Amino acid sequence: MTHVMNTYARLPVAFVRGEGCWLWDAGGKRYLDAMAGIAVCGLGHSHPKYVAALREQVSKLVHTSNLYEIALQEKLADKLSEISGMDNVFFCTSGCEANEAAIKLARLYGHKKNIEAPAIVVMEKAFHGRTIATLSATGSRKVQAGFEPLVAGFVRVPFDDLAAVKRVAENNRNVVAVLVELLQGEGGVNVCSADYLAGLREICDANGWLLMLDEVQSGMGRTGKWFAFQHSGVMPDVMPLAKGLGNGMPIGACLAAGAAAQLFKPGSHGSTFGGSPLACAAALATLAIIEEEQLMESAVTIGDFIRSSLAERLAGARGVKEIRGKGLMIGIELDYPCGDLVQQALELGLLINVTADNVIRLLPPLILKREEAELLLATLAPLITEFLAKQSAPQAAAQTA
Numbered sequence: 001m002t003h004v005m006n007t008y009a010r011l012p013v014a015f016v017r018g019e020g021c022w023l024w025d026a027g028g029k030r031y032l033d034a035m036a037g038i039a040v041c042g043l044g045h046s047h048p049k050y051v052a053a054l055r056e057q058v059s060k061l062v063h064t065s066n067l068y069e070i071a072l073q074e075k076l077a078d079k080l081s082e083i084s085g086m087d088n089v090f091f092c093t094s095g096c097e098a099n100e101a102a103i104k105l106a107r108l109y110g111h112k113k114n115i116e117a118p119a120i121v122v123m124e125k126a127f128h129g130r131t132i133a134t135l136s137a138t139g140s141r142k143v144q145a146g147f148e149p150l151v152a153g154f155v156r157v158p159f160d161d162l163a164a165v166k167r168v169a170e171n172n173r174n175v176v177a178v179l180v181e182l183l184q185g186e187g188g189v190n191v192c193s194a195d196y197l198a199g200l201r202e203i204c205d206a207n208g209w210l211l212m213l214d215e216v217q218s219g220m221g222r223t224g225k226w227f228a229f230q231h232s233g234v235m236p237d238v239m240p241l242a243k244g245l246g247n248g249m250p251i252g253a254c255l256a257a258g259a260a261a262q263l264f265k266p267g268s269h270g271s272t273f274g275g276s277p278l279a280c281a282a283a284l285a286t287l288a289i290i291e292e293e294q295l296m297e298s299a300v301t302i303g304d305f306i307r308s309s310l311a312e313r314l315a316g317a318r319g320v321k322e323i324r325g326k327g328l329m330i331g332i333e334l335d336y337p338c339g340d341l342v343q344q345a346l347e348l349g350l351l352i353n354v355t356a357d358n359v360i361r362l363l364p365p366l367i368l369k370r371e372e373a374e375l376l377l378a379t380l381a382p383l384i385t386e387f388l389a390k391q392s393a394p395q396a397a398a399q400t401a
């Protein structure tokens with residue numbers, strides 16, 4: 001009998017070892033990892049330079065707490081500020097905690113402007129975490145159900161709909177910020193229009209709101225730039241990060257620029273484990289390796305290759321709605337719920353995920369090579385084709401009705 005709480009419907013496999021883009025189970029079977037621990041292990045598994053950096057730091061110092069100065073935290077904050085153009089960083093341990101910091105910054109910002117009940121605009125299908133505040137910001141009833149009362153102060157609008165945000169600006173004087181994922185991960189790898197971010201920036205500037213971009217999943221090189229916002233020339237005011245930042249060592253960060261960067265004072269916020277020497281050493285090594293090995297450039301090339309090859313291979317298949325994404329954040333939307341594909345792919349030695357019921361999601365390590373991408377395609381494309389062929393016409397009609 002397990003004593004682990006039943007919060008995950010786990011797949012029946014446990015990995016004992018990893019190397020590069022591959023994982024092995026106890027029986028010696030190997031799996032191509034197209035999930036990277038949900039967009040975490042950009043460097044793959046057991047990267048020699050990453051392992052060496054962790055080994056060295058573990059033998060020196062793991063944790064001291066934020067009661068004292070932490071030189072590696074300063075170094076990491078400098079580096080993050082250099083690559084993002086943001087001013088200051090708060091360190092924590094996870095994505096939801098980074099978003100909690102963003103929400104607290106927005107509320108402080110609002111109170112400074114004498115708004116007593118500050119509100120944040122959030123999106124349908126958004127995912128920001130599972131703490132009480134971040135699940136309230138999340139746009140999924142499944143995530144929220146059973147945990148009411150939700151935290152107040154969120155105004156929800158459809159994703160990628162500037163007119164809806166403008167309407168909120170006209171009607172709600174309590175709004176102080178917008179919190180949005182430029183590429184919605186859990187919501188189905190939803191990509192916004194090219195002018196969305198600039199439009200949001202304009203609305204935020206016109207109304208004195210903070211533009212807060214949740215780059216927990218899309219950040220750290222995954223889309224081919226350090227951060228998804230860098231595909232356009234538009235800067236955010238606040239940016240929560242986590243996942244790929246530490247390549248598996250738990251570390252989150254909330255970056256802020258301008259007025260938002262000065263809001264926290266001693267005592268306003270904290271996190272016992274936040275920015276420990278070990279976590280910061282892991283993040284510094286991760287950033288250095290991404291640069292040295294030009295992994296962002298590779299994410300663009302390999303990502304484009306996967307998307308175009310899938311489009312070719314699935315060209316004749318009925319039931320593929322859209323193949324989308326950026327860099328190595330890839331979604332394949334089908335006309336049918338396709339959760340069963342995850343187990344089928346597992347049996348074939350491939351780790352994938354299905355999100356929003358009918359979107360196959362690929363988040364492979366940034367180190368994925370062309371030959372590995374070809375292997376991935378050789379397994380996945382026939383699996384999708386066979387799955388679609390099995391969906392009978394009457395079922396299809398019911399689905400679309």
Ligand code: PMP
Nearest residue numbers: 094095096127128129185216217
């Ligand atoms: N924001 C986004 C965009 C995410 O994708 C996730 C996790 N999937 C989170 C926040 C929450 O991160 P964590 O699980 O580390 O709390």
